[in-house]
Amino acid sequence: AQKVTQAQTEISVVEKEDVTLDCVYETRDTTYYLFWYKQPPSGELVFLIRRNSFDEQNEISGRYSWNFQKSTSSFNFTITASQVVDSAVYFCALSEAWGKLTFGTGTRLTIIP
Amino acid sequence: GAVVSQHPSWVICKSGTSVKIECRSLDFQATTMFWYRQFPKQSLMLMATSNEGSKATYEQGVEKDKFLINHASLTLSTLTVTSAHPEDSSFYICSARDAHEMGNSPLHFGNGTRLTVT
Numbered sequence: 001a002q003k004v005t006q007a008q009t010e011i012s013v014v015e016k017e018d019v020t021l022d023c024v025y026e027t028r029d030t031t032y033y034l035f036w037y038k039q040p041p042s043g044e045l046v047f048l049i050r051r052n053s054f055d056e057q058n059e060i061s062g063r064y065s066w067n068f069q070k071s072t073s074s075f076n077f078t079i080t081a082s083q084v085v086d087s088a089v090y091f092c093a094l095s096e097a098w099g100k101l102t103f104g105t106g107t108r109l110t111i112i113p
Numbered sequence: 114g115a116v117v118s119q120h121p122s123w124v125i126c127k128s129g130t131s132v133k134i135e136c137r138s139l140d141f142q143a144t145t146m147f148w149y150r151q152f153p154k155q156s157l158m159l160m161a162t163s164n165e166g167s168k169a170t171y172e173q174g175v176e177k178d179k180f181l182i183n184h185a186s187l188t189l190s191t192l193t194v195t196s197a198h199p200e201d202s203s204f205y206i207c208s209a210r211d212a213h214e215m216g217n218s219p220l221h222f223g224n225g226t227r228l229t230v231t
Binding site for chain 1: 145147155156157158159162204206208210220221222223224225227
């Protein structure tokens, strides 16, 4: 069975600090996809990134970066120079079967002005 | 970009009544839609997979007679919570897969429906 673990329940950092959100996953499949979503207080899910299991290249998008390491089954997410608007709950998710997502328990990130 | 519209965004109903939630793909065809439930401060849990023109597939522990799913067209899936009880109060969110997208592409999510049963 697949499983996603986000060990950090809540994180608070001061604005402009960097912060890394951890994600560890378990799967028996060799082909799978990993996602990160942001859920602001309004509740909607905002897609941030998708990574397939064959692409271990790290990715950077503005202040966001992702580190995928298959050897440790981790897919960590870093926000540099954090801003108050980054405050939200962040979910890591894993997809094996077509379209079905298994979500982690989420990390509530609070950026203190 | 692909948009999924979910309606209503919030609803309050009395215990024992039924509530219908709609999930529409606005600019793409979705042969498959997914319904998730999220209790306060918890993660999203998949309830069921809705397939256009066929019966939905429910996850273990989800009562199919209580959560009725209908996916009658390529752009609309509905979730009806029947005989709602206070413990059904939750955030329900749908997602849709574009039938024309290749591979395991990002799912498009609706904005969710917050259900409160009094």
